[in-house]
Amino acid sequence: MQILLNGERVATDARNLDELCAKLGFAEAKVATAVNGSFVAASARLATQLAEADEVEIVAPRQGG
Amino acid sequence: MLELCGKHFTSRMLLGTAGYSSPDVLRQAVEASRVDIVTVSLRRESARARTGQGFWALIEQLGRRVLPNTAGCRTAKEAIATAQMARELFGTNWIKLEVIANDDTLQPELFGLVEAATVLCAEGFEVLPYTTEDLSAAERLVAAGCTVLMPWAAPIGSARGLINKPALQSLRAYFPDTPLILDAGVGAPSHAAEAMEMGYDAVLLNTAVAKAGDPVKMAEGFAKAIEAGRLAYEAGLIEPRDMASPSTPVAGTPFFKIDHAS
Numbered sequence: 162m163q164i165l166l167n168g169e170r171v172a173t174d175a176r177n178l179d180e181l182c183a184k185l186g187f188a189e190a191k192v193a194t195a196v197n198g199s200f201v202a203a204s205a206r207l208a209t210q211l212a213e214a215d216e217v218e219i220v221a222p223r224q225g226g
Numbered sequence: 227m228l229e230l231c232g233k234h235f236t237s238r239m240l241l242g243t244a245g246y247s248s249p250d251v252l253r254q255a256v257e258a259s260r261v262d263i264v265t266v267s268l269r270r271e272s273a274r275a276r277t278g279q280g281f282w283a284l285i286e287q288l289g290r291r292v293l294p295n296t297a298g299c300r301t302a303k304e305a306i307a308t309a310q311m312a313r314e315l316f317g318t319n320w321i322k323l324e325v326i327a328n329d330d331t332l333q334p335e336l337f338g339l340v341e342a343a344t345v346l347c348a349e350g351f352e353v354l355p356y357t358t359e360d361l362s363a364a365e366r367l368v369a370a371g372c373t374v375l376m377p378w379a380a381p382i383g384s385a386r387g388l389i390n391k392p393a394l395q396s397l398r399a400y401f402p403d404t405p406l407i408l409d410a411g412v413g414a415p416s417h418a419a420e421a422m423e424m425g426y427d428a429v430l431l432n433t434a435v436a437k438a439g440d441p442v443k444m445a446e447g448f449a450k451a452i453e454a455g456r457l458a459y460e461a462g463l464i465e466p467r468d469m470a471s472p473s474t475p476v477a478g479t480p481f482f483k484i485d486h487a488s
Contacts, residue, residue, distance in 0.1 A: 167270040185273040191282045192271055193311035198303060200310035218270065220311055221278020222285060224252075225267025225295045226242030226382070226432030 165216040179206035181217065192221050228428055230374055230405055231320065231352040233291075235262040238422070239452045240293065240407065241445065242432025249284050251441050256288050259445035264290045265322055265430065267297050268312055293354065295322040300335070302342035309346050321346060322376070322409075322430075324356045332382040332410075336363040340370060347371030356409055359393035361400060368404060375404055376430065379421065380411025383433040387417035391424075398425050415444075415451030422455025423463060 163172055166181075175181035178194055178201055194201045195218040201209050211217070228235040241261045246252040256264060266285060271278045285292060294312035299305040302325060309321040325342055327335035334357050343353045347370050354374045355367050364375050377397060380386035388394055389411070398406060408421040409430040418429040429452055438444035476482075 167272075186276075187271070187273070190271070190276070191279055191315065193268065193315040195307050195311060198307060200307045200314075202314060218311075220268040220315070221271035221276075222282040222315060223267045223269040223278055224242075224244035224246075224281065225265050225297055226244045 162211065162213050164211060164214065167217070167219060173211070175211060177207055177211060178209040178217070181211060182206060182219065185219070187219060190221070192219050194219050228405070230354075230428075235291075236260075237262045237449070238428040238456055239418075239449055240265060240428060240430040241435060242430070243285070244432055245436035246441060249281075252436075253284070253288060254442040255435055255445040256290065258442045259435070259449040261449075262291060263293050264288060265293045265295055265432070266316065267295050268308065268315055291320075292316050292318060293320050293322050294318065295356075296324045296342075297326075299325055300338075301325065302338040302345070305338065305342040306345050309342070309351060310349075313351070319350055320352045320354065322354050322356060334358055334363075334378070336360060339363070340366045343367055343372055344370040354407070359390050359397055361393075361397060364397060364401065368401070373404065374407060375401065376407045376409035378410040379408050379417060382410045384411050385413025385434060386411050387413055388420055391420075394421070394426075395424055415447045418448055419451040419455035419458075422452055423458045425459050428452075 163170055173181060175184055182188060196209060197216050228238050237260055239259055239261050240263045241256060241259055242265045243252055294316050296305040296308040299308050305323060305325045312321060313319055323343055325335045325338035327333050339355055343355050346353050353372045354376055355372050356376050357363055359377045380389045405427040407428045407430050408426050412418055412431045413434050421429055435441050435445045
């Protein structure tokens with residue numbers, strides 16, 4: 162399955178968002194997520210199924226003004 | 227003391243965390259300015275670099291309240307989703323709401339800003355909107371539930387100072403009880419002092435400190451200017467006048483003679 166992860170096309174066999182985060186090493190990381198432009202809370206990642214061409218954002222704290 | 231969203235703060239300066247030459251310079255600048263609030267952002271995290279994880283450790287060390295922003299968002303939808311991610315990530319319902327209209331000016335997109343503020347306030351966020359000096363936009367933002375307004379001085383990073391001072395004064399007069407934080411475009415401590423003398427409640431800045439020759443010294447300079455401006459506002463400035471008015475008493479001046487005395 163091809164998804165758009167943080168703007169880049171990647172192949173994944175992760176069935177849901179929680180699994181994708183774990184495969185990327187973000188299971189315990191300080192990250193927040195969105196799928197197809199909508200926020201997905203950490204508690205809802207397991208129930209968020211991924212589909213072909215989904216656009217996934219995984220973000221973390223960064224410097225800002 | 228500065229009161230924002232029901233919380234009290236000693237410092238009237240808010241400092242951005244971007245653009246410093248090193249994490250240590252950022253830490254020293256925060257300490258030198260004695261700010262209570264620092265602004266942060268969120269960005270895409272790489273599984274390899276994991277940059278955000280290290281930055282979060284630094285922020286925790288600073289021990290300041292964080293004010294996350296939605297910098298770079300172009301639509302209300304993007305800003306809302308970013309604010310929701312920020313709330314979970316940083317554990318705060320405070321959000322510096324930015325919806326950007328234009329790459330060259332980085333000016334607020336006021337229609338999207340009001341739309342996003344309306345949704346986020348209804349969701350329980352404390353929305354601190356980055357706006358212009360426009361009075362009608364300010365009215366809409368307050369009606370949406372914003373209890374703080376953050377008008378720009380000038381475009382972000384431009385260092386121009388208060389380019390529309392009369393409008394900023396008008397905003398102050400029109401919203402006497404709403405905390406006003408001057409945000410963006412400040413270049414020099416004198417700009418910050420000018421806003422504080424006008425009765426602005428606080429100043430938020432980043433680039434003017436981060437890109438200064440000595441950011442730590444500049445952070446201290448801004449802190450002192452903001453404090454000086456606030457003291458001046460509280461003390462009450464004298465009115466400017468066209469003609470001179472001697473400060474030294476005229477009565478008893480040696481050699482004084484009334485001109486043309488007959």
